Amino acid sequence: MLVEQASTGSGASGQNAGSLHFQIERRFLERKGGLGLEGEQTATLSRIAIDDWSTLEDRLGVSLHVHMNGGLMVAENADQVAILKAKADRERAMGLSVETIDGAEARRRAPYLSEGIVAANFMAAEGHADTRKIAPAFATAATAAGAEIQIRTRLTKLEWQGASFRAEIIGSEGAFTVGAKKVLVAAGVWSARIAAMANLHLPLFPVGLTMSASERTPHFLPHLVQHVAQRLSMKQTEAGNILIGGGWPSRLHRVDGIFDLSRPAELIIQSLRNNLSVATKTVPRVADLNLIRTWTGVTAVTPDQLPIAGEFPTMPGLFCAAGGSAFTLGPTFARLVADQMLERERDEADRLLAVASPARFDSLNGFMGR
Amino acid sequence: MRSQADITRGMPVTIEVDGQMIDSFSGETLLAALVAAGHMRLRNDQEGQPRGFWCNMGTCSECFVSRLDVTPVRRIRACLITVEDGMRIATRSISYD
Ligand SMILES: Cc1cc2nc3c(=O)[nH]c(=O)nc-3n(C[C@H](O)[C@H](O)[C@H](O)COP(=O)(O)OP(=O)(O)OC[C@H]3O[C@@H](n4cnc5c(N)ncnc54)[C@H](O)[C@@H]3O)c2cc1C
Ligand code: FES
Numbered sequence: 395m396l397v398e399q400a401s402t403g404s405g406a407s408g409q410n411a412g413s414l415h416f417q418i419e420r421r422f423l424e425r426k427g428g429l430g431l432e433g434e435q436t437a438t439l440s441r442i443a444i445d446d447w448s449t450l451e452d453r454l455g456v457s458l459h460v461h462m463n464g465g466l467m468v469a470e471n472a473d474q475v476a477i478l479k480a481k482a483d484r485e486r487a488m489g490l491s492v493e494t495i496d497g498a499e500a501r502r503r504a505p506y507l508s509e510g511i512v513a514a515n516f517m518a519a520e521g522h523a524d525t526r527k528i529a530p531a532f533a534t535a536a537t538a539a540g541a542e543i544q545i546r547t548r549l550t551k552l553e554w555q556g557a558s559f560r561a562e563i564i565g566s567e568g569a570f571t572v573g574a575k576k577v578l579v580a581a582g583v584w585s586a587r588i589a590a591m592a593n594l595h596l597p598l599f600p601v602g603l604t605m606s607a608s609e610r611t612p613h614f615l616p617h618l619v620q621h622v623a624q625r626l627s628m629k630q631t632e633a634g635n636i637l638i639g640g641g642w643p644s645r646l647h648r649v650d651g652i653f654d655l656s657r658p659a660e661l662i663i664q665s666l667r668n669n670l671s672v673a674t675k676t677v678p679r680v681a682d683l684n685l686i687r688t689w690t691g692v693t694a695v696t697p698d699q700l701p702i703a704g705e706f707p708t709m710p711g712l713f714c715a716a717g718g719s720a721f722t723l724g725p726t727f728a729r730l731v732a733d734q735m736l737e738r739e740r741d742e743a744d745r746l747l748a749v750a751s752p753a754r755f756d757s758l759n760g761f762m763g764r
Numbered sequence: 765m766r767s768q769a770d771i772t773r774g775m776p777v778t779i780e781v782d783g784q785m786i787d788s789f790s791g792e793t794l795l796a797a798l799v800a801a802g803h804m805r806l807r808n809d810q811e812g813q814p815r816g817f818w819c820n821m822g823t824c825s826e827c828f829v830s831r832l833d834v835t836p837v838r839r840i841r842a843c844l845i846t847v848e849d850g851m852r853i854a855t856r857s858i859s860y861d
Binding site for chain 2 (some may be wrong): 682
């Protein structure tokens, strides 16, 4: 049984940029000591996610507007090119197929790029998919496979009772309780609150982001476009709109020093200006398009930027899948955590998800009396 | 369609919409002029069904039309623009783009 307080896709899954980015994110390269084992494991998950996305439409039996026509991460000066090259070397060593191409070659493949672009890293598998379709499509497929999904139904209490969990739930027809041997917390930015219901700390922090859409225009941008040194993601939807994002902040509402997750984050106008400025510098022709919509979305980050997926060592039976770039990696987390919960090739799933295991934050729960 | 009682109108203005001339008055929004002339269909959706304006306040972007008398051609929200003499407008009710 899945309980969802609003509707499927009403959270970050329906608000995000829909980028399928498999290149290593720039934020990871900035770490001291580099990417070691974590990098290897993240790359392994990316490789699996590429396969998952390539087959997802067939497996779910619907069009999700998945386009994997390649992704470009662009650079504008020599320092940035050096980062691109170092990044591509590391990625190739991890088995990801990434090539660094010069500005002329980048414009040959992507004629819409500005003359200011001097190089790009190209990865053929990258792309994008339609954010608004994914979660509902998963829900339909799960229902067909026998899952019970209750929307407008909210979990309010979760307790471990020695042999099983007891969940208190409020639905449209009133409150009820459910017993379960295993529970998965997959509540995005709300996951820390669900964990707290079970008396556990879960270090997931909300951040507000900004997204914009232009009016529709004939298709000219088949790729995912990112920038190695600036916050930028661009792509063109099936309907023709250009989606512009890349991690520009919006402002969370606060009540009594607590982030209010019940309200959308507030737009920061300077974020919008900066985002559009990077976009028009990279792909000049978008400057001629009207902006038709800007929205904010809230997602969850962890202290080490890696996602959290797996079983809590301090509370066996309780699983989590939250945080990170969980549009790109979401289908993979779903499959692997399901394998763990159902004890299907469990060792393999544990191995693949080791990098994301909640075990790394176990020390936080050492003082939480049971 | 325009109300008549107790109204002082601006100067008459003529604009071209999809090749036809439409009478309107200075001070009216382009959307008001379109609606008064019966141009409710501003584009077709992907199934070819008619779509028209919705919010009349610049939010929904359903009233986009092309302004042909400026270079380059601009796409404008009809509800945010007042009519000007000689305006040439194309709706997207002819084909889906
Ligand atoms: C603007 C933006 C852009 C992004 N861009 C990308 C991108 O391009 N690529 C990428 O990979 N990732 C991207 N992300 C991140 C990605 O969207 C998220 O990581 C992912 O969608 C999280 O999915 P989720 O299912 O964990 O959470 P959510 O989609 O937020 O789902 C959590 C659900 O839990 C429900 N819930 C909460 N509490 C309860 C309760 N007590 N009872 C019942 N139900 C409850 C909520 O209603 C919600 O529907 C972006 C995020 C944002 C905000
Ligand atoms: S009618 Fe909604 S923007 Fe003009």
